[in-house]
Amino acid sequence: MNAVYDPHKVEADAQQFWHENESFRATESADGEKFYCLAMFPYPSGRLHMGHVRCYTLGDVINRYHRLKGFNVMQPMGWDAFGLPAENAAIKNDIPPAVWTKDNIAYMRSQMQRLGFGIDWSREFATCDPEYYHWEQWLFLRLYKKGLVYRKNSVVNWDPVDQTVLANEQVVDGRGWRSGAVVERREMAQWFLKITAYAEELLSELDEMDGWPESVKSMQRNWIGQSQGVEIDFAVQDSEQTLTVFTTRPDTLLGATYVAVAAEHPLAQIAAEQDSGVADFVAQCKQATTAEADMATMEKAGVATHLKVTHPLTGDLLPVWVANFVLMEYGSGAVMSVPGHDQRDWEFASKYGIPIVQVVEPTGDEACDIQVEAFTEHGRLVNSGEFDGLEFDAAFDAIADALAKRETGRRVTNYRLRDWGVSRQRYWGCPIPMIHCNDCGVVPVPEADLPVVLPTDVTFEGVSSPLKKMQDFLDVKCPGCGAAARRETDTFDTFMESSWYYARFASPDANTPMVDDRVNYWAPVDHYVGGIEHAILHLLYARFFYKLMRDEGLVESNEPFKRLLMLGMVLQNGKKMSKSAGDAGDPQKLLDKYGADTVRTAMMFAAPPDQSFEWSEAGLEGAARFIKKLYALVEDHTAGGTVPSLEVAQLRDDAKDLRRKTFETLMRADDDYGRRLQFNTVVSSVMELCNAISRFEPENASDRAVVDEALKHAVLIISPIAPHVAHHLWHRLGEAEALVTASWPEVDEQALTQSTVEIVVQVNGKVRGKIDVAADADKDEVLSLAKGADNVARHLDNKTIRKEIVVPNKLVNIVVG
RNA sequence: GCCCAGGUGGUGAAAUUGGUAGACACGCUGGUUUUAGGUACCAGUGAUAGAGAUAUCGUGUCGGUUCGAGUCCGACCCUGGGCACCA
Numbered sequence: 001m002n003a004v005y006d007p008h009k010v011e012a013d014a015q016q017f018w019h020e021n022e023s024f025r026a027t028e029s030a031d032g033e034k035f036y037c038l039a040m041f042p043y044p045s046g047r048l049h050m051g052h053v054r055c056y057t058l059g060d061v062i063n064r065y066h067r068l069k070g071f072n073v074m075q076p077m078g079w080d081a082f083g084l085p086a087e088n089a090a091i092k093n094d095i096p097p098a099v100w101t102k103d104n105i106a107y108m109r110s111q112m113q114r115l116g117f118g119i120d121w122s123r124e125f126a127t128c129d130p131e132y133y134h135w136e137q138w139l140f141l142r143l144y145k146k147g148l149v150y151r152k153n154s155v156v157n158w159d160p161v162d163q164t165v166l167a168n169e170q171v172v173d174g175r176g177w178r179s180g181a182v183v184e185r186r187e188m189a190q191w192f193l194k195i196t197a198y199a200e201e202l203l204s205e206l207d208e209m210d211g212w213p214e215s216v217k218s219m220q221r222n223w224i225g226q227s228q229g230v231e232i233d234f235a236v237q238d239s240e241q242t243l244t245v246f247t248t249r250p251d252t253l254l255g256a257t258y259v260a261v262a263a264e265h266p267l268a269q270i271a272a273e274q275d276s277g278v279a280d281f282v283a284q285c286k287q288a289t290t291a292e293a294d295m296a297t298m299e300k301a302g303v304a305t306h307l308k309v310t311h312p313l314t315g316d317l318l319p320v321w322v323a324n325f326v327l328m329e330y331g332s333g334a335v336m337s338v339p340g341h342d343q344r345d346w347e348f349a350s351k352y353g354i355p356i357v358q359v360v361e362p363t364g365d366e367a368c369d370i371q372v373e374a375f376t377e378h379g380r381l382v383n384s385g386e387f388d389g390l391e392f393d394a395a396f397d398a399i400a401d402a403l404a405k406r407e408t409g410r411r412v413t414n415y416r417l418r419d420w421g422v423s424r425q426r427y428w429g430c431p432i433p434m435i436h437c438n439d440c441g442v443v444p445v446p447e448a449d450l451p452v453v454l455p456t457d458v459t460f461e462g463v464s465s466p467l468k469k470m471q472d473f474l475d476v477k478c479p480g481c482g483a484a485a486r487r488e489t490d491t492f493d494t495f496m497e498s499s500w501y502y503a504r505f506a507s508p509d510a511n512t513p514m515v516d517d518r519v520n521y522w523a524p525v526d527h528y529v530g531g532i533e534h535a536i537l538h539l540l541y542a543r544f545f546y547k548l549m550r551d552e553g554l555v556e557s558n559e560p561f562k563r564l565l566m567l568g569m570v571l572q573n574g575k576k577m578s579k580s581a582g583d584a585g586d587p588q589k590l591l592d593k594y595g596a597d598t599v600r601t602a603m604m605f606a607a608p609p610d611q612s613f614e615w616s617e618a619g620l621e622g623a624a625r626f627i628k629k630l631y632a633l634v635e636d637h638t639a640g641g642t643v644p645s646l647e648v649a650q651l652r653d654d655a656k657d658l659r660r661k662t663f664e665t666l667m668r669a670d671d672d673y674g675r676r677l678q679f680n681t682v683v684s685s686v687m688e689l690c691n692a693i694s695r696f697e698p699e700n701a702s703d704r705a706v707v708d709e710a711l712k713h714a715v716l717i718i719s720p721i722a723p724h725v726a727h728h729l730w731h732r733l734g735e736a737e738a739l740v741t742a743s744w745p746e747v748d749e750q751a752l753t754q755s756t757v758e759i760v761v762q763v764n765g766k767v768r769g770k771i772d773v774a775a776d777a778d779k780d781e782v783l784s785l786a787k788g789a790d791n792v793a794r795h796l797d798n799k800t801i802r803k804e805i806v807v808p809n810k811l812v813n814i815v816v817g
Numbered sequence: 818g819c820c821c822a823g824g825u826g827g828u829g830a831a832a833u834u835g836g837u838a839g840a841c842a843c844g845c846u847g848g849u850u851u852u853a854g855g856u857a858c859c860a861g862u863g864a865u866a867g868a869g870a871u872a873u874c875g876u877g878u879c880g881g882u883u884c885g886a887g888u889c890c891g892a893c894c895c896u897g898g899g900c901a902c903c904a
Contacts, residue, residue: 080904083903084903084904085903085904156902157902166902168901168902169902169903169904170902170903215822216821218820218821219821219822221820222819222820222821223820291900292818292901293819293899295818296818296900329901344818417901418901420901421902423902424902426902494902494904498904532821532822532897533903535898535899536820537899537900537901537904540901568822568898569898571897574896574897576897605829605841605842606829606830608830610822611823611830612823612898613830614829616828618828618844619829619842620843621843622829622843625842626842628857672833676833680841681833681840681841684830684831684840685840685841687841687842688840688841691841758837760836762837762885764885765836765884767837770837791871803884805836805884805885807836810837811836815884
C-alpha cells in the first residue's frame with residue numbers, strides 16, 4: 001500500500017530542512033546574478049488575512065522561480081509597525097501599543113513560517129525599532145538643512161469633543177466616529193517635505209520604467225498632474241494686494257466674470273471681518289471634512305464679497321466670491337471663473353445669477369449654446385477685442401504675451417501634486433526630531449542626540465497622545481541657547497517608514513547613516529509585489545525618498561523598484577479586507593485542515609494576480625485533490641522500481657505525446673512565471689500534465705522512463721507554488737540533492753515537433769469542420785482537404801466561393817455568396 | 818465628481834499577436850467501488866431545438882470596423898481601487 005499524503009508531516013520536514021540548511025539566507029558573495037524579490041511588508045494588525053496570504057505567496061513564487069533560474073535571491077520580511085490601529089487597540093483594551101504590536105508580530109511571523117515562505121529572516125526588523133527610525137530622523141534633519149523641509153499651516157479634521165485630530169477614515173458622514181461630534185476643519189502648523197521639487201523627475205522618469213504596469217504609471221502621471229498654463233495677477237481694488245490665479249485656459253481670460261477663493265484664503269478672512277454673511281459662509285465651510293472626494297461631490301456653494309479685483313487686460317472690476325469647492329491646498333487657493341467655457345463655473349454662475357459671456361466659438365459645425373451649457377472645447381476667440389479670430393494655440397500665446405508685457409502674468413508649469421505633510425498629532429509614530437524654544441523658535445535636535453526615542457511605557461487617558469503629558473519626554477534643553485525648551489510631540493506619517501524600508505533590508509544592521517554599501521549590491525528591488533491600493537501614495541513617496549537618499553549619496557540608482565506586480569484585492573463582501581471590516585478570511589483553520597501547499601495552490605489557482613476577487617473556500621477541495629493526485633502518481637510510479645534511461649528513438653506515439661505535453665507544460669510555465677506573471681495557468685497546465693500522466697498506461701521500460709521525466713518536470717514546475725510536497729516528491733523520484741538547489745530544465749525542442757496538426761475549417765466565419773493535415777502541408781493541399789471535409793462540403797454546395805483565407809497551422813475560412 | 822481597472826456558463830476562471838469561446842477546476846447529475854457516509858474512479862454538464870447528426874443563439878448594453886471581434890473603435894450601464902491623516 002502506498003504512503004498516504006500527510007501535509008503536516010511533509011511540510012514540517014521540508015521547513016526543518018530549509019531552516020537547518022539556511023536555504024534562504026542571502027549573501028552578497030553567492031553565485032549568480034542578484035535578484036531582490038520583495039512583497040510589501042504588512043502592518044501587524046493581529047493575524048494574517050487571505051489578502052496577505054495571496055501577496056506573500058505570489059512573492060514567494062517569484063522568489064523560488066528565480067532561484068531555479070540560477071539567481072542569487074534575497075527575499076526579506078519586516079513590519080510596518082507604527083500606525084493608528086495600535087492606538088485604537090490601546091484605548092479599547094488598555095494595552096500599550098508597543099506590547100500589542102510586538103505580540104501581533106510574533107503571531108503573524110509564525111503564520112508566515114507555517115506558510116513556508118522562503119524568507120531570509122535574519123534581515124527582519126520593525127519600523128518601531130529605534131535602530132530603524134533613528135535614520136529616518138537623521139535623514140529628516142539632513143533635508144531640513146537642505147531646505148527640503150518646511151513648516152506651514154494646513155487643515156486637519158478636528159473633533160471638538162474629543163479635542164483631537166481625526167484621520168479621514170475616522171470621520172463618518174462628517175462626524176467623529178467615537179464622539180459623534182460634527183468635525184471641524186482647523187488649521188495647524190505642520191511639517192512638509194518638498195516633494196514638488198522632484199515633481200518633474202518623478203514624472204519624466206515614468207517613461208523609462210518598462211517594468212511597471214501602464215495603469216500605475218498612468219495613475220501617477222495624472223496624480224502629479226503637470227500642466228502648462230499662465231499665472232495671472234488680479235489687483236485687489238483699494239488695496240496693495242494682488243490675487244494670483246493659475247489657468248490652463250488663458251485664451252478664455254476675456255470671458256472671466258468673477259474670481260473665487262477658498263474659505264481659508266486671506267481675502268476671505270478679510271471679507272468675513274467686514275460682512276457677517278461672508279463670515280457665516282466661511283464658518284459653514286469649516287463644518288466639512290478635509291477629504292477631497294467629499295469636496296468634489298458636495299453641492300457647490302458660494303457667497304459674494306464686497307471685494308473687487310481688476311481684470312488685467314480690460315481693467316473691468318470683477319467680484320470676488322468665496323466658494324466651497326476651491327482648495328486652499330491647491331495652487332494659490334484662488335481661481336478665475338469663466339462660466340462660458342467651464343462647466344463647474346457655468347453651474348455656479350447659473351445658480352447665483354453671475355453673467356455668462358461667450359469668448360470662444362467652435363471652429364467646426366458643432367452645436368454651441370452657452371445658455372444651455374458651457375462650451376469647453378478649444379475653438380476660435382470672439383468678444384475678445386484684439387484677440388478675436390485666434391485659435392487656441394495662437395490665443396494662448398497672444399494673451400500670455402500681453403500679460404507678460406504688462407507684468408501681470410507669466411507662463412508657468414504647474415503641478416497638481418502638493419507637498420507632503422508629514423506631521424501627525426499621534427503617539428504611535430516616529431518622533432519628529434525638533435525642539436521648540438521660546439527664544440530660538442524651532443531648533444533641530446543635534447545629530448549626536450539621535451535617535452529621539454519614543455517612550456513605550458505609556459497609558460492612554462482618553463484619546464489624545466500620551467506624549468503631551470510625559471514631562472520626561474517633553475523637557476529638553478534648547479540646543480541653541482541651553483534654556484528650558486519643549487520637544488515636538490507630533491510624529492511622522494507612517495508612509496515615511498514605508499518609503500525606505502526596502503533599502504534598509506540590504507543592510508539592516510548598518511550604523512553608518514541609514515544604509516551601507518551592501519545596498520548598492522541589492523538595490524534596486526528587482527521585483528516588487530503589492531496591492532493595487534498602493535499604486536499612488538506609497539509608491540510615489542517611496543520613489544521620492546529613494547531620490548532623496550540618492551542625493552545624499554546613499555544609493556546609486558534613480559528608481560527603487562525595477563519591476564512591479566500590482567495585485568488585485570482579495571475582497572470580502574465586495575470590499576477590501578481590513579481591520580475595520582472584521583477578521584474574516586483567517587487562513588489559520590485552513591492551514592490546520594489542508595496544510596500550506598493546498599492553501600497556497602488554491603490561492604494561486606483562484607485568479608490571475610492583477611485581478612480582484614471575492615475570497616471563497618470553494619477552491620480548496622480542488623487544490624487538495626490535485627496535490628493528492630500528484631502525490632499518488634509519484635507513489636504509484638516509484639512502486640514500479642528502477643527506471644531505465646530514456647531512449648527517445650524507440651518511443652511509441654502515446655509516449656511521444658506525453659513527452660510533448662511535458663515540454664509544452666515546461667515552456668508555458670516558464671513564460672507564465674517569468675514574463676506573464678500569471679500563475680493560475682501554471683497550476684492548470686500542471687493539472688493537465690498530471691491528467692495526461694494518469695491517462696497514460698506504461699507498457700514497457702521506455703514508457704516508465706517517459707513517466708519519470710514527466711513527473712520530475714511536474715514536481716519541479718509546481719514547486720514554487722507548492723514547495724513542501726515538491727521537496728518531498730523530488731527525493732521520492734530519486735533525486736539526492738534538495739529541490740531548492742535544482743535548476744530550471746531546458747526544453748527538448750525535438751520533443752515538441754508534431755507531424756500533423758488539426759486545422760479548423762470555417763464557412764462564412766462559422767466552424768463547420770476540423771481536418772488533420774501534415775504540419776508542412778502547403779496552402780492548396782490544406783484548402784482542398786478543407787473543402788472535402790463532410791460538413792464543410794455540405795455548406796459549400798451550390799454556393800460561389802468569394803474568398804479563401806488560410807492561416808497556417810490554424811484555420812481556413814471560406815467565404816461564399 | 819476626477820483618475821485607474823474590471824464585467825465571459827450555476828461558480829472561480831482560460832482563450833498570450835484579431836483566428837475553434839468556456840481549457841483547468843468547483844458545483845451539480847448519473848454510474849462503479851463501499852454495510853452506510855466519506856474517499857477514489859468513470860461519464861455527462863453554456864442556452865434552445867433535436868433520438869442523434871446537426872442547427873440557431875451566446876463573452877455587461879447599444880452601435881461600428883473586419884472574411885473573422887471576448888480581443889480593435891465610439892457611446893453608455895454596473896462593480897472594485899485611489900483621491901493626499903486606514904495601511
